[in-house]
Each structure stands twice: as C-alpha cells, then as structure tokens.
Amino acid sequence: MKILLVGASGTIGKAVGQELGRRHDLILAGRSSGDVRVDMTEPASVRELFKKVGAVDAVVSAAGGVRFAPFDRLDAEAYQYGLRDKLMGQVNLVLGGRDAVADGGSFTLTGGVLDSDPIVAGSSASMVNGALNAFVMAAAIELKRGLRINCVSPGVITESMPQIGSFFRGFEPVPAARAALAYAKSVEGKQTGRVYRVK
Amino acid sequence: MKILLVGASGTIGKAVGQELGRRHDLILAGRSSGDVRVDMTEPASVRELFKKVGAVDAVVSAAGGVRFAPFDRLDAEAYQYGLRDKLMGQVNLVLGGRDAVADGGSFTLTGGVLDSDPIVAGSSASMVNGALNAFVMAAAIELKRGLRINCVSPGVITESMPQIGSFFRGFEPVPAARAALAYAKSVEGKQTGRVYRVK
Numbered sequence: 589m590k591i592l593l594v595g596a597s598g599t600i601g602k603a604v605g606q607e608l609g610r611r612h613d614l615i616l617a618g619r620s621s622g623d624v625r626v627d628m629t630e631p632a633s634v635r636e637l638f639k640k641v642g643a644v645d646a647v648v649s650a651a652g653g654v655r656f657a658p659f660d661r662l663d664a665e666a667y668q669y670g671l672r673d674k675l676m677g678q679v680n681l682v683l684g685g686r687d688a689v690a691d692g693g694s695f696t697l698t699g700g701v702l703d704s705d706p707i708v709a710g711s712s713a714s715m716v717n718g719a720l721n722a723f724v725m726a727a728a729i730e731l732k733r734g735l736r737i738n739c740v741s742p743g744v745i746t747e748s749m750p751q752i753g754s755f756f757r758g759f760e761p762v763p764a765a766r767a768a769l770a771y772a773k774s775v776e777g778k779q780t781g782r783v784y785r786v787k
Numbered sequence: 788m789k790i791l792l793v794g795a796s797g798t799i800g801k802a803v804g805q806e807l808g809r810r811h812d813l814i815l816a817g818r819s820s821g822d823v824r825v826d827m828t829e830p831a832s833v834r835e836l837f838k839k840v841g842a843v844d845a846v847v848s849a850a851g852g853v854r855f856a857p858f859d860r861l862d863a864e865a866y867q868y869g870l871r872d873k874l875m876g877q878v879n880l881v882l883g884g885r886d887a888v889a890d891g892g893s894f895t896l897t898g899g900v901l902d903s904d905p906i907v908a909g910s911s912a913s914m915v916n917g918a919l920n921a922f923v924m925a926a927a928i929e930l931k932r933g934l935r936i937n938c939v940s941p942g943v944i945t946e947s948m949p950q951i952g953s954f955f956r957g958f959e960p961v962p963a964a965r966a967a968l969a970y971a972k973s974v975e976g977k978q979t980g981r982v983y984r985v986k
Contacts, residue, residue, distance in 0.1 A: 631863050659929035664830050664879055671870050679914075680863055706925035706980075715874075718921025719914045726905035726913035730858035781905075 590615070591775065592637075592644045594628060594681060595651025597621045599747050600698065603764035604650055604771045611776075615641050618651070628652075628677035634684035646775045647685050648696045649678045654712045656755065662712060670712040675719050682727060682737065692734040696774040697724060699741040699783065707755055717741065721783045728781030736780035742767035743787050762786050789814070790974065791836075791843045793827060793880060794850025796820045798946045799897065802963035803849055803970045810975075814840050817850070827851075827876035833883035845974045846884050847895045848877045853911045855954065861911060869911040874918050881926060881936065891933040895973040896923060898940040898982065906954055916940065920982045927980030935979035941966035942986050961985050 589612045595601040596616035605614055616622040617637065626637040628651060652674030655666040678697045685695065702710045703717035724739040731737060744752065746761040753761075770784040788811045794800040795815035804813055815821040816836060825836040827850060851873030854865040877896045884894065901909045902916035923938040930936060943951065945960040952960075969983040 659926055660885075660931070662882075664875060664882060667875060667878060671875070675914075675918075676863060676866060676870070679866060683861075683863060686859075702925065703921055704924075706921075706928050708929055711922060711925035711929065714925035715878075715918045715922040718924075719874075719918035722902055722905075722917025723910060723914040725903075725917075726901065726910035727858055729905055730907055730910065732859070 589613070589645035589775070590643070591646040591648060592617060592641055592685075594618070594626065594647070594649045595698075598650055599745055599764050600742065600767055601650035603768040604648060607765070607768035607772050608648070608775065615644065617641075628680050629672050631680050631684060634680045638684055638688035643688060643690045644685075644693065645690050646694045646696065647681055647689060648771055648775060649681050650698045650771075652677045652698065652716075654716050656709045656713065656752075658709050659711050667712050667715065670716045671719075674713075675716045678720065679723060686731065686735065689735060692736075694736040694738070694775055694780075696771050697737070697739045699739045701741060701743045701759070701785075701787075703741055703783075705759075709755055724783065725781045731780070736774075736778070738774040738780060738782045738784060740767065740770040740774060741783050741785045742770070760787070788812070788844035788974070789842075790845045790847060791816060791840055791884075793817070793825065793846070793848045794897075797849055798944055798963050799941065799966055800849035802967040803847060806964070806967035806971050807847070807974065814843065816840075827879050828871050830879050830883060833879045837883055837887035842887060842889045843884075843892065844889050845893045845895070846880055846888060847970055847974060848880050849897045849970075851876045851897065851915075853915050855908045855912065857908050858910050866911050866914065869915045870918075873912075874915045874922075877919065878922060885930065885934065888934060891935075893935040893937070893974055893979075895970050896936070896938045898938045900940060900942045900958070900984075900986075902940055902982075904958075908954060923982065924980045930979070935973075935977070937973040937979060937981045937983060939966065939969040939973065939983045939985065941969070959986070
C-alpha cells in the first residue's frame with residue numbers, strides 16, 4: 589500500500605512509521621519535517637498535500653496538539669486551540685482526502701485515553717478525544733467507495749512518561765511500538781467506525 | 788433553587804422550564820427571548836449574563852445548534868459552526884459561570900443520542916455530542932466548591948419528529964417532558980460527571 593503518514597516525526601508517528609514501513613510505501617508528512625509539509629489546520633494546505641502526493645491507499649494521522657492546564661486556567665481560547673489543531677486538523681485530513689484516497693482506502697486518526705479516563709488539567713484533551721471518537725463512528729457510515737475510518741485511542745505512551753508522567757499517575761504506560769499495532773490493524777484490517785483502545 | 792435556564796424557548800427548554808418551574812425560581816435566557824438575553828458563543832456576553840443574574844444555584848443549558856447535511860457536503864466551516872455554537876457555546880456557560888454559581892451548584896448541558904447512534908447527515912452532531920460528554924466527565928473532577936456538571940443526552944424528541952423525523956427512521960422518540968426529567972435528576976440530585984441518556 590501507499591500510505592500517507594501525517595505527524596511522522598512524533599513519538600507515536602515514528603513508531604507507526606516503523607511498523608507500517610516494513611510492509612508498505614510511506615509518505616511522511618509533517619508541519620516542519622518529512623517528505624511533504626502540511627499545516628493540517630488549513631484546509632487549503634491539506635488540499636495542496638493531496639495534490640502533491642496523488643492517490644494513496646491510506647491516510648494515518650498521529651498529529652495534533654491540545655493545551656494541558658488546570659480547568660481553572662483554561663479559557664475559551666485554550667479549548668479552541670485543541671479544537672482547531674488536534675480535532676479539526678485531523679478532520680481536515682478526512683475532508684480533504686475523501687475524494688483523493690483510492691477506493692477501499694482508509695483513514696486512521698489519533699485520539700487518546702483521556703476520552704474516557706480523565707485527569708486533572710486534561711479537560712481539553714478529553715473534549716477533543718471524545719469528539720474524534722464520535723466523529724469517526726458517524727463518518728464511517730457515510731464514506732463512499734468502500735472508504736473506511738477508525739480512531740486509535742492509545743494510553744499514555746511510555747516514551748513520553750519522562751515529560752508528562754506527573755500528569756498520569758497510576759496510568760499504565762503503553763510503549764509506542766504497541767500503540768503502533770493498532771494503526772496496522774486499522775489500515776490493514778477491514779473494520780470501520782471503530783475506536784481501537786490500546787491499554 | 789434559583790436556576791438559570793438557557794435556551795428556554797426551545798422544545799426541550801420549554802419542557803425543562805415546566806418541570807423545574809414547579810419547584811424552583813427560573814431565570815429564562817435566550818438569544819432573542821427570555822428574561823435575559825445572551826449570545827453564548829461570545830464569552831463577553833456570557834460574563835454579562837452572570838453579572839446581570841447574580842449568583843444562581845444551577846445553570847441548565849438546552850441551547851446550541853449544529854449543521855445537518857450529508858457527509859459529502861459538510862466542509863470545515865460547517866463543522867466549525869457546531870463547535871462554536873452547541874459545543875463551545877455551552878462550554879462558555881461553564882467557563883463564565885464557574886465562579887458565579889453558588890457553592891454546591893450545578894451545570895447541566897445538552898448533548899444527544901447521535902453521540903453513540905449515528906445517522907446519515909449527523910456527523911457534526913455526533914462530533915459535538917461526543918465532545919460534550921467527554922468534557923463533562925473531565926470538568927467534573929476539577930470543579931471547585933462542590934460544583935457539579937452533567938450532560939443530558941436525549942433521544943430524538945417526539946415534538947420535533949414532524950420536522951426531523953425523516954432523518955431518524957427507526958428511532959423511538961422521547962417526549963420532551965420525559966427528557967426534562969433527566970434535567971431534574973441532574974439539578975436536584977448529587978451526581979456529577981454523568982451523561983444521562985434518555986431513551
């Protein structure tokens with residue numbers, strides 16, 4: 589398969605690249621590195637991306653950020669950041685790719701464990717991840733040409749624990765390589781509308 | 788209790804007003820009708836609202852719209868509409884009210900059945916409702932002064948079936964008066980971080 593991997597330079601993205609790169613041709617995309625550049629928060633940039641890469645069999649996104657801060661200190665703008673970046677950024681890849689991806693192709697987005705297991709300072713992440721799960725479930729029933737869409741919801745990643753472990757006390761971390769398996773399941777399997785939880 | 792009801796003139800809002808009005812003092816709020824006016828998409832307007840009404844014991848929102856259209860015809864702007872209106876509009880009520888609501892008070896927001904049971908043309912609603920459920924779950928663990936927050940996720944409302952029934956074939960409608968009971972449970976009970984599904 590020819591697979592477009594957005595967010596290829598991140599902790600999860602690198603592991604997904606290693607897993608899928610063994611069997612497939614990858615085009616690595618990122619905001620500031622990779623084979624192709626894209627600002628996924630801009631629909632025009634996403635359209636450019638698909639013009640450049642041509643037809644692909646799968647789009648995998650491991651990209652998108654949110655603001656982490658105690659609820660007291662989060663204002664509307666902080667929530668908007670996550671909605672614009674991790675939520676609509678990834679949704680833009682689907683909107684921009686729904687005509688560009690080959691028949692039977694797939695989209696795989698990235699949510700996270702805070703969709704169902706909240707932490708202090710994580711309410712924006714919870715909001716965004718909940719939105720992604722529900723969007724994927726709903727978009728799946730309307731995609732045409734056999735296109736599929738799923739979301740991977742990984743636990744906190746082992747490799748990120750040195751930086752963010754103090755927010756995730758009591759969470760059992762997931763090695764990025766294990767999380768990457770769920771992306772392979774989404775891309776190389778045939779399910780759609782699923783949230784793959786990696787615990 | 789003194790209860791601020793936002794979206795008081797809508798189908799659900801009216802039923803909630805009837806249910807809660809039997810036992811409580813209601814302040815009815817809306818974009819273009821009610822005792823007080825508010826554009827909940829504007830944080831400044833929400834701040835004004837809470838200045839006007841003073842301390843309340845509960846905020847109930849039955850307000851917020853999304854765009855319904857086949858997935859093919861939804862662009863980023865259409866999704867943004869729902870994020871700005873039904874999602875962040877209601878979240879703005881919480882952000883603006885978290886210091887204004889009395890100790891032990893509550894917020895009750897409105898999601899909907901498309902959070903888990905998608906329909907054609909409903910992917911924006913699914914996204915927004917999923918976001919609301921997860922936000923409420925997460926904000927609940929960080930609210931101070933004993934404040935609570937819940938979301939009511941009603942099925943399609945019987946009174947709305949003449950207008951939107953063709954989108955919801957096979958859904959068992961819920962009379963607005965039954966949906967209103969869940970709001971009473973949220974406001975007058977003591978649970979927090981809950982999604983009350985009314986089926």
